[in-house]
Amino acid sequence: MTPDAWTDPAYEAVAGWLQARTGLYFNPHRRHDAEAGIRRVMTKAGIDDVALCRQLLGSQRLPLDDFITELTVGETYFFRDxxxxxxxxxxxxxxxxxxxxxxxxxxxxxxxxxxxxxxxxxxxxxxxxxxxxxxxxxxxxxxxxxxxxxxxxxxxxxxxxxxxxxxxxxxxxxxxxxxxxxxxxxxxxxxxxxxxxxxxxxxxxxxxxxxxxxxxxxxxxxxxxxxxxxxxxxxxxxxxxxxxxxxxxxxxxxxxxxxxxxxxxxxxxxxxxxxxPRSTLRGWAQKLEWPPEPPKPAPPASWDRKPAPPPDRDQAPPAAETADLLAQARAAAARGDHAKVIELTRRSRAADPHAAVLHLQALANSGDALEAEKLAGAAIAAHPLTAELHFLHAMLLIGLDRNEEAERALQRTLYLDRSLAVAHLALGSVLRRIGDLAGARRAYRRGRDLAAGKAADEAVPLSEGETAGRLTAAAKAQLALIGDDQGGRP
Structure with missing residues (x-):
């Protein structure tokens, strides 16, 4: 099949703008379909000049969503495949x-x-x-x-x-x-x-x-x-x-x-x-077989959750050793070795809030969110003024669908630090889920305004690398979805 060429350089510019914002890529064999989709967006907006389309990209007349709709296949149905x-x-x-x-x-x-x-x-x-x-x-x-x-x-x-x-x-x-x-x-x-x-x-x-x-x-x-x-x-x-x-x-x-x-x-x-590490298995059903684990005693009928872990009996390491272990733990976290992070921070998590944060994140990322949530309570008791621990606890609770508890944890986070834009946005999401749309709007607006007050490319605290510009856009999107009854004004 002969690759298509762009019929007008303005189409290529539109495609480049879309790729930068969405990752959508139009290889040479898809350019004809891409131009057809762009023209459908233009027709909807009453535009017949692709050069004008290029100038109006991202405006209310040519929103990004219209391009996504026309250039991707949103076809789906219940229990497809x-x-x-x-x-x-x-x-x-x-x-x-x-x-x-x-x-x-x-x-x-x-x-x-x-x-x-x-x-x-x-x-x-x-x-x-x-x-x-x-x-x-x-x-x-x-x-x-x-x-x-x-x-x-x-x-x-x-x-x-x-x-x-x-x-x-x-x-x-x-x-x-x-x-x-x-x-x-x-x-x-x-x-x-x-x-x-x-x-x-x-x-x-x-x-x-x-x-x-x-x-x-x-x-x-x-x-x-x-x-x-x-x-x-x-x-x-x-x-x-x-x-x-x-x-x-x-x-x-x-x-x-x-x-x-x-x-x-x-x-x-x-x-x-x-x-x-494991040997390769044959057969598609076998592929999901994990090594057998020793049988566990049945818990008493009154238990509805795993019992709280026993308190650490290991003495916390000296400060110099803690600093070295933290550096190693951060390196292990960066390469995704959660088991190593847990091992390196186990002894120091009670004495150092940074170690506690790394320990809880590694537990959660290993799939043990219940254990991480239980240990978060102990970490907060040891470091009650560390806003990041309260925020991490809230995120764990959200992941466990315990939204009312998550709301209280986020309120405690913001009591300690009202400047955390990401905590306001998380609070907005929780309030929306429990039906408090007025409260959600207030939280989204506060998060939006805090993020908008920073440089667009500045990383926002506790957002795991997200920039202020992205969080501002996310807040605006959420307000648009639930209806901003102040027309976007704070």
């Missing part, structure tokens, strides 16, 4: 239970969720498999319009075209010509804006960390090779130990070495995060 959902049902969930026990709070992420059918399919599947309330689902997308549709959870019959009628009858109610998903499923999915190509993750602030399951299907096809590799590495790093990343049939296979195992299954090519 049923073989992959059967893999989750019959292989992955049993393995998670064997590994972590039935009280484990399963964490899943639909990355590139479009209008929400994939994320809600997971919520339905988890209920069917009696996961009960012990799961949280994060769903992210770069399209704010798609996120708004997903939150509304109102669908036409085309979104259930793979269904035999059972889903519609059991999980939806009729609203005119629309199907409205049951409220209990809407409450189990947290929809958030995230740009896979440009934003930072894994991140406690965004909730994209320690995942047992990530679905990122037919997304990498829109990126160039280097962007795709960077996104894949970040997605794999966002998995808990033993967590699985499921890709789409059109996505390229990621063959780089790393802390993961490639699983070729009848349902597709998946990736399992695994830090421990």
């Amino acid at each position: 049923p073989g992959q959902f059967e893999f989750i049902r019959h292989e992955l969930l049993p393995q998670i239970r064997r590994r972590h026990g039935h009280d484990h709070a399963i964490r899943a992420w639909s990355a590139g969720c479009a209008s929400g059918e994939e994320a809600y399919s997971l919520a339905i599947l988890f209920e069917q498999e009696m996961v009960d309330q012990r799961f949280t689902i994060l769903a992210t997308d770069i399209s704010r319009a798609a996120l708004a549709r997903a939150r509304a959870a109102s669908y036409g019959s085309w979104s259930l075209r793979g269904d035999d009628g059972m889903l519609a009858d059991r999980y939806f109610r009729r609203g005119g010509d629309r199907l409205l998903l049951a409220e209990r499923f809407r409450q189990k999915v947290n929809f958030e804006y995230l740009n896979l190509a440009l934003d930072h993750y894994p991140s406690l602030a965004s909730g994209a960390w320690g995942m047992d399951l990530i679905l990122c299907r037919n997304v990498l096809i829109y990126f160039d090779r280097e962007t795709g590799r960077r996104v894949m590495r970040a997605l794999i790093d966002s998995l808990a130990d033993g967590g699985v990343l499921i890709m789409g049939p059109s996505d390229p296979v990621y063959q780089e070495e790393g802390p993961h195992e490639i699983m070729v299954t009848p349902a597709g090519v998946f990736y399992r995060h695994e830090r421990r």
Whole structure:
């Protein structure tokens, strides 16, 4: 096939602008389709000159969302690619239970969720498999319009075209010509804006960390090779130990070495995060088998959570040794070696708040969020004036879907430091989830104004590398989604 050439340099400029903001890449064989999509956006805006289109990029007349809609395929429906959902049902969930026990709070992420059918399919599947309330689902997308549709959870019959009628009858109610998903499923999915190509993750602030399951299907096809590799590495790093990343049939296979195992299954090519060395297994069902663990005694019936860990009996190391261990722990954290971080900070976490933060982050990123949350209480008791520990505790609580407790933890964070823009934004997200939209607007506005008061490229404290410009844009996006009743004014 002969590569296409741009018919006008202005089209190439528009494509470059889009790639810089979204990661969307139009190789020479896709340029004809890219121009057609750009022209559709222009027609919608009443523009017939591509040079004028270039000048108006990003304005209210030509918002980024319109280009995303026209230049990507947002086509999805409930339980699309049923073989992959059967893999989750019959292989992955049993393995998670064997590994972590039935009280484990399963964490899943639909990355590139479009209008929400994939994320809600997971919520339905988890209920069917009696996961009960012990799961949280994060769903992210770069399209704010798609996120708004997903939150509304109102669908036409085309979104259930793979269904035999059972889903519609059991999980939806009729609203005119629309199907409205049951409220209990809407409450189990947290929809958030995230740009896979440009934003930072894994991140406690965004909730994209320690995942047992990530679905990122037919997304990498829109990126160039280097962007795709960077996104894949970040997605794999966002998995808990033993967590699985499921890709789409059109996505390229990621063959780089790393802390993961490639699983070729009848349902597709998946990736399992695994830090421990192991021999290669044959057979797709075997690929998810972990080494047998010694049986654990059954807890008393009165226990509904794991018992609190025994207090540390090791004496904290001397100050000089603590500083050296912290340096080693930071280096281990940078390379994603969470087990090493836990080992290096175990003795010093009670004496040094920085060691405590590293220890908790490593536990969470290893997939033991419950343990991390319990230890956060002890760390806060030892270092009650450390705002970062209160913020980290709040992020762990959000990940466990304990939003009321998270709100209180964020209020304590802000009592200690009102200047933390990321804490205001997190508070806005929590308040939105529990239905306090007025409070959410106030928190988002405060976070927006604090971030906007910094240089756009300045890293914001506790945001894990996010810049003030990005956080300002994120706050504005959230306000637009929930309706800023002050028209954007503080």
